[in-house]
Amino acid sequence: MPGTGIADLIAFVRARLADTERQADLFHELTCTDLAVTGAQACPGVGPLSCRCPAPARLTDTAEALRRSVDACEQRIRRVSLQDPGGLLDALGAEQVLRALALPFELHPGWCPRWYPGTD
Ligand SMILES: [Zn+2]
Numbered sequence: 001m002p003g004t005g006i007a008d009l010i011a012f013v014r015a016r017l018a019d020t021e022r023q024a025d026l027f028h029e030l031t032c033t034d035l036a037v038t039g040a041q042a043c044p045g046v047g048p049l050s051c052r053c054p055a056p057a058r059l060t061d062t063a064e065a066l067r068r069s070v071d072a073c074e075q076r077i078r079r080v081s082l083q084d085p086g087g088l089l090d091a092l093g094a095e096q097v098l099r100a101l102a103l104p105f106e107l108h109p110g111w112c113p114r115w116y117p118g119t120d
Contacts, residue, residue, distance in 0.1 A: 009102060013102050017066055021060050025051075069101065077091045
């Protein structure tokens with residue numbers, strides 16, 4: 001059974017962002033004409049070959065940006081030392097950011113209710 005600590009939260013968010021990137025080409029604009037032509041034959045992970053709508057790239061770009069945020073939060077948490085109370089506050093703030101990044105995935109079976117932003 002997975003844990004609910006900060007390392008688990010980080011791993012959860014990273015996995016969900018990887019899911020998003022892997023599935024990005026399944027999502028298209030409603031007006032994506034290439035999808036209308038080729039969508040019936042598109043395989044998961046392949047998608048229409050000539051699609052020019054921005055939806056798949058937007059999803060992967062967003063996932064990449066959020067992954068950089070996860071990296072930054074993880075660094076802030078790793079830098080904590082007992083001799084630096086300010087660093088502890090920064091780490092707590094970073095954890096809240098990670099919880100906010102996890103919240104859109106709260107329906108995933110791996111999500112933990114203890115990760116709601118603002119809870120202990
Ligand atoms: Zn498209």
